Amino acid sequence: MKYTEGNTVKQQAIDEELLVNGTKGKKKVGDSGMEEDDECPGPTMIDFISQMPDDILVKILSLLPLKNAVITGILSKRWRFVWPYLKRLDFDGSDALDEMDEKLCVVEEAKYINQVNNVIRSHVSPTLQFFRIRFNLDKTYSKDIDDWIRYAFDKKVELLELNLFERHHKPRDTKDNYDLPLPLLEGSMVHLSEWPSSSSMVVETLSLKKLLLMRVNVSEPSLIGWLKNSPRLETLYLYGSGLMTKVNVGGRDINLKHFMLMGWAELQSISLCDFDLEKFMYIGREIEISLTNLSKLKELDIGQVSVGLNNKVFSMISCVASTLEILSLDIDRQKEDIPINVPGFPVLPNVKTLNLTLPTELDDTIIEYIEIGKKCRSLETFTISLHWCAPITKKKTCSNIFGHCFKHVKISGYRGIRSDVQIALYMIGNAENITIDPSCHPYDLIELSESEAMKREEAGRSHAKLKLSSRVFHPQVKLVVL
Incomplete structure (x- = not known):
């Protein structure tokens, strides 16, 4: 059927409605612009998806990017209140950053902040499995980030990711990073303090299983506080942090299974002991690493810029040689010849x-x-x-x-x-x-x-x-x- 110039918009609106609600009982627009009966109706279109239970629709929407899932709210009344029950909120703004002009940075950051806050205000699910913030944000936005952390923990979040990476063309000094609040146990709740913007934050971290922090400053007291006050925390990934020159983690009250550290410029030493760690990864410059009484450690990944074949690295491996099953080494070449029988390199019976x-x-x-x-x-x-x-x-x-x-x-x-x-x-x-x-x-x-x-x-x-x-x-x- 040909559309006249005057009825094109109207017919398009009707077609869009038909995609959602089917064709049965609908009128079509004739060449004169008047509605007329459909004398030769085609097969009836039934919207099976909208008839599904809410929990199924929520699972379907969880497979879409968050922005697309939210847009489904305009399809019909049936869809309007589905996405607010999503248990995964992924605010990934990395695509926008890739094409961002430096002059538009502040505008885009403000736009991102508003988008996150708008979604949170409409979100009604009582729990969250996953909450991700991925955008170029520094400590200027500490108040908003604090609010998001509080919101995530109020929803008993299981996986929390704060990826506050800097733009490639303008690296950020670690002193400008957002500072992770210090958790202190107060009764059965955790009080997040130390940083001015977080002075009144009280949350419960019992549900947290996985924590990923990128370009977020973490102090040693803050690190230990999060580990000891999050009994279900099994995976911790830290990238590009400031405020810490040494990492000392140990004790039977630590339940961490996977621990990954990358890109810590100020870090000088790592000491891990006396807990059931299964995987450890360190990527960065050459530092002192001590691994003691880690009887469950199966996977070790060391990627130091200047590792080389030296006894210091091998003695570290020797402490966990009997339990390792996967070993990854990023080795820097040496100017001197390497001996065939490397002194001190251990036998690895289970790798x-x-x-x-x-x-x-x-x-x-x-x-x-x-x-x-x-x-x-x-x-x-x-x-x-x-x-x-x-x-x-x-x-x-x-x-x-x-x-x-x-x-x-x-x-x-x-x-x-x-x-x-x-x-x-x-x-x-x-x-x-x-x-x-x-x-x-x-x-x-x-x-x-x-x-x-x-x-x-x-x-x-x-x-x-x-x-x-x-x-x-x-x-x-x-x-x-x-």
């Missing part, structure tokens, strides 16, 4: 997965690091991630490594340079299944353009297929080039 991130260069050889894999007596999966580093003046020579059979080996970041080829050929002779992945390491992607990364990846793939496939002589060795 099944070993992940090594290694720097390479044109004249460098890193095959000595395979010795770490040999210490893992139960090793099943061995992943080696290669990335480019600046050249050093002293060339390393390949040492004689005694044979050892690995089950599954993956080499990522393969480019076909001398060091890459050496480690690949060694694995072809000492592994059952080898996967070569030429994709660039994230470290390299920081410096490379998309086209350069694709060229490097294709060059590595072509080299692996041409040079490595012909070196597989044993029929039981399987080589896959991605």
Whole structure:
């Protein structure tokens, strides 16, 4: 049917209504602009979704971005009061930040604050499973952030994320970060104090299971307070915090299972002891780390900029060697040659997965690091991630490594340079299944353009297929080039 200029808007409104309420009993607009009977009605459209129970509709809306879920409130009266019962509130404003002009920053921040507050005022669910704030916000907005924290805990939130990251083109000094309030136990409630904007905050943290804080300042008393006053807290992730030079966590009243620390510029030492920690990750500069009496620790991820193969790191691993099942090390190359039998490196009897991130260069050889894999007596999966580093003046020579059979080996970041080829050929002779992945390491992607990364990846793939496939002589060795 053709629309005249005068009835196009009206017909469009009727069509939108039909999408929600079906076609039965509706009129259509004729060419004259008058309503007329539908003489040839089509199949009746029934809105099965709107007839579903509220709890089902809430689950459906929880799969949508929060903004889209809220918009469904304008569909009909039936939908108007569904989204306020969502148990997941995800205020992710990262997409807006990616395209934000610096001059519009203040306007966008104010807009984000209003959006969060408007949703909270209409939200009526008695509980929250998940509450996320993800936007560039500093301590200027402490009062609003405090209110959001209070609201989340009033709703007995289980997972709380405050990701107050700074814009990439204008890094923020840690002194300008929002300061996490200090929790103090008062009877059965927790009083959040110390910071002026939080002087009257009283909340209950008994429901909290997971806490993620990015670009949020955390003091040592505040950290301990949150751990001891949140008996169900199992996962804690802290990134880019200020106010703390040391982390000392211990005691049987700590229930933390997963603890991750990244990007702490002022941090000098970490000491963890006497609780049932299962996974620990630290990514940052080289510091003192002490792990004592952690009998449940199964996964360890250490990514220090200057780790290297030194006894300090290995002695730390020795304290938890008998329980580890997954070990990940981001290793910095050393200017001196690395000894074959690394002094002090422990035997790891239960490690099944070993992940090594290694720097390479044109004249460098890193095959000595395979010795770490040999210490893992139960090793099943061995992943080696290669990335480019600046050249050093002293060339390393390949040492004689005694044979050892690995089950599954993956080499990522393969480019076909001398060091890459050496480690690949060694694995072809000492592994059952080898996967070569030429994709660039994230470290390299920081410096490379998309086209350069694709060229490097294709060059590595072509080299692996041409040079490595012909070196597989044993029929039981399987080589896959991605």
